[in-house]
Amino acid sequence: MTTILEDSTPGTDNAAAEGLPAGQRFRAWFRKHLVWIALGTLLAGLVTFLAINSVSGATDSRRLSARNPAPDGAMAAAEILARHGVSVTPTDTFEDTMDALSAKDEATVLLFDAQGFLDRSQLEEITAAADRVVVVAPRLRTLNGLNQGIRPGGVVPEATQVIEPGCEQEDARAAGRVSAQGSILSGPLVCYPTREDGPGLYAASADGRVIVLGSRELMDNQHLALEGNAALALRTLGNNADLVWYIPGVGDISASNSNPTLNELAPRWLAFAGPWLGLVALLAIAWRGRRMGPLVFEPLPVVVKAVETAEGRARLYQDSRAVGRAANNLRAGTLSRLARHFNLGADTTAEAIVDATARHAEQSIQEVRFVLIDFMPESEGQLVQWAQQIERIEQEATAR
Structure with missing residues (x-):
């Protein structure tokens, strides 16, 4: 393998380069002048870009233009x-x-x-x-x-x-x-x-x-x-x-080609009728806008009993086959009444209500929990039987 030692004098570089093959001499020359080659390439690209722009500047991108070679030109x-x-x-x-x-x-x-x-x-x-x-x-x-x-x-x-x-x-x-x-x-x-x-x-x-x-x-x-x-x-x-x-x-676009104002568009008779119409509007406001006095509260003409409201809601649930909604309402009402009866407070849990109910009804917690919380009726017949069960449990728990 031949090793070339670089020297600081140009004559030494030329003499060493002459002893190399043509391919290696070209690579050495290319590395030596790489900066100038890059600058020349950049300059040539810039000149080409400007030439293309100068040629394309004669064209026009507007539709139907005589200088537009595009499909929509002419x-x-x-x-x-x-x-x-x-x-x-x-x-x-x-x-x-x-x-x-x-x-x-x-x-x-x-x-x-x-x-x-x-x-x-x-x-x-x-x-x-x-x-x-x-x-x-x-x-x-x-x-x-x-x-x-x-x-x-x-x-x-x-x-x-x-x-x-x-x-x-x-x-x-x-x-x-x-x-x-x-x-x-x-x-x-x-x-x-x-x-x-x-x-x-x-x-x-x-x-x-x-x-x-x-x-x-x-x-x-x-x-x-x-x-x-x-x-x-x-x-x-x-x-x-x-x-x-x-x-x-x-x-x-002509400088005088401006949109007309409202005064220019309005008919001439509006200049006379406008103030009169404004005065009539003010008089109408004063006439209809005068104070009519305080509001009067009147009792409702019909008093509906709570039982009738409950029966009406029950009929709606029955007509719509809303078994789940009716069961949830019955469950919520029973748990609310039991909690109030046992003085458990408004923030009590369902588990505490079940424990109190089972203790006072002298029944197992699992049985009471299944009836009051876990069971969900799937038909109207199951809903009736379940309603009777929770009513019986409530009566037994509150009777003692």
Whole structure:
């Protein structure tokens, strides 16, 4: 075995390392530079992490976003439109959307306001500035703000797999049948109805400038390839060379869009009737709330004898076949009377009562204990016989 002695001079280390095989030289070099290797690996990992984050920063995790490659995103539709010459401009705020529309003569706006952030005035501005507005899965607040006669009509039945166009609209006829679940709408022009002459997934205004799609599945990444979903989405969004893809956020809520106060909701006549009603209420309280005098105690109209109460309770026990409950009551009453007769006190035990009873009745303790404590009747006949036994024992013990 070859032993290598370490020296403090670098020349000695190099000379000793040269005499070793290649594998041992590599291991020696690796141990010597282990700290620098670890630092380099950490630095490379950090650079890779930052690079991945910078690439993923271009994506958007919001539903139906043009930059979202996830199943609920719509990057696929946006990429296809871009490859066919449509300039797609994603926007996140109302100001950016209006700026993008002002720079374009004719543009289509895709609006996905899932939370209903935009108010009526903002929707009217977008509708006036755009050549076509395509609204996807809107809330009732958004439909009312559009003011195009489009109203909700229910949902697509779960058993429905595909839906035929059912209308003469050019884009719907070219796309053919689609497959999607979501809301159905009624309006001036309806396509893809779930029943004949009923509401459908596609509704448009009378002039065709406002189109409402009741389902996100018509254009999200997960369902775009089903049936004619892609054809309908691309034809609806690609009619113009410019497309503004707008998904509103919390920052788009108008400052004046606040909930009305109670004073604003109350009718005008309440300002006059309110004080009068308050005065009437005070007078009614003073009238009905005056002191009526002290309470009067009156005797009960019926006096029930104790024996009648006992007989009534006994009949209840008999009707409900409560043999055990009746036996426990009889046992407790007998032991209480015996303890009071022998002046044993309220805190006496059952054993002391049995000893006193057996001594005064001149019977064995085992026999008295079996009758008074241990025995439990199981039928009404046994209950009667046992009641007679404890009564006889009580009479014998108290008679002497």
